[in-house]
Amino acid sequence: MMLVVNMFSVKSGGGLQNALSFLSSLINDDVRSVVVCVRGGHVHRYCEENSLAVFAVWPGILGFLLFHFFHGAYFRFFLGSSLIFTIFGPPPFFSYGARTVSGFAYSNIIQFDVDFWGFLPFKERLVKKIQDFFRLTFCRRSDEIIVETEFLKDKALGGVFRGRMVHVVKMQPSNLLASDSNGTNFFEGVAGKRILYLSGPHPNKRIHLLAKVFSKLSLLDDYKLIITLPHDSDYLRVVNSEFSKFEVSERLINVGPVYQGEISDLISQCDAMINVSLLESFSNNWVESWFFEKPLFVTDSDWALASCRKAASYINPENPNAAAQEIHGVFTDESSVGGLVEEGLRMLIELGVDGSKYSQYMNIIGCHENRGKP
Incomplete structure (x- = not known):
């Protein structure tokens, strides 16, 4: 055949x-x-x-x-x-x-x-x-x-x-994640806790809503949002405008589209991953964060909870005060970080059982x- x-x-x-x-x-x-x-x-x-x-x-x-x-x-x-x-x-x-x-x-x-x-x-x-x-x-x-x-x-x-x-x-981690690495250094000289939103330029991702969240986080510690949008995309202009409006443009770093051989380097150099989409089928961000043992922040929704269970921290980007407190609370509690990482590894085992x-x-x-x- x-x-x-x-x-x-x-x-x-x-x-x-x-x-x-x-x-x-x-x-x-x-x-x-x-x-x-x-x-x-x-x-x-x-x-x-x-x-x-x-x-x-x-x-x-x-x-x-x-x-x-x-x-x-x-x-x-x-x-x-x-x-x-x-x-x-x-x-x-x-x-x-x-x-x-x-x-x-x-x-x-x-x-x-x-x-x-x-x-x-x-x-x-x-x-x-x-x-x-x-x-x-x-x-x-x-x-x-x-x-x-x-x-x-x-x-x-x-x-x-x-x-x-x-x-x-x-969903399972890509076969190519473990082997691909170009040795790219994305953040030389960049301080702060880096939270990665690995995605394309679709408003469904709701990256623009994170501007207000990071304005609240900026009062708590040095947090950076890392994004991967095309430099000429209309949605990047929307995101930049929102971060400028809340006076946190310095908290946003756009590294541009990342090719397959750079993904593992980028994730490894970040401290956590985030996805606050309105709706997803199953996000690669989830299994990538679990594979690289990074804490994960996701949309507080029934569809995300059904897939991530205890392997994610749930936030609502439309409630920036509570979202910022949840993110900061995870980062300032080693047991929370360790718990999310451990649950993520359990999820990977479960996803691979068949x-x-x-x-x-x-x-x-x-x-x-x-x-x-x-």
Whole structure:
């Protein structure tokens, strides 16, 4: 059987990190496979550098139409593939009889009761909701769906994927974290306690709300918020404006986008990690903080509590006084830091109890079903 690994929708961020981690395991597997991706992107370069069979699709609307409406026939009848595995996003709209298994990380579509796009003006919000409608329509054509938490599975089966086959493959640290290090020194001469928010420029991350939190923290000790936004992004301008408004611009350090080989160096040089998103499927920040034994601060919400349990400290960025006191309280209590680190290590053990993330994917799609756990 020829396995088609569909990474056409993978571009950047956590999705890219998870994709490269999967490919790093596929390199050493004997499964006949071909990776589908956008020509010239990170995935395309990784496949070429590591001698993985690749089918590169031209970027843009023409490539999108060809992929969804015609390339499925090529995979099915010329490559002889009866299985298309999509690690993130929808399968080809027409799969021509091939079985399709798709990872689904659009938590805002599953948890449609959350006003995920509420920060946008009406017209832009409408466009996003139309895009979400088509994402769901395309993904519903999959034979089976994979989500990242039991919480999302329950929500999906009770809502947008009612009556469908839904699996759970829980997040694990990327295979590349332990081995990748460029020896980059990000903070030479920078004092203070560094709290890292490793993310892209999406308002859902609510980094701008941390300006007031850090204005309160500045009265307690020298805390720095480390972010990784593109230097020319509109959202960075919003964040800078908020930190300037509360007169704590010196508490904000933007190191810019970080590539795979720099992530381990960056996390190692910080004292904690934070994620105060309005909504997440499962954040890479969580497992990264646990892997590098850093205390973790997350949004005080049911979906975060369901995934992190005792391995995080919970804050509400819209209550800056209480959030600042919670952060400072953790940092000034060695037992709190140690407790969070210990719980994080327990979570990693629990997440790995069913085998590696790669082997779980392959068992679901049927490529490793007789091999057992690694």
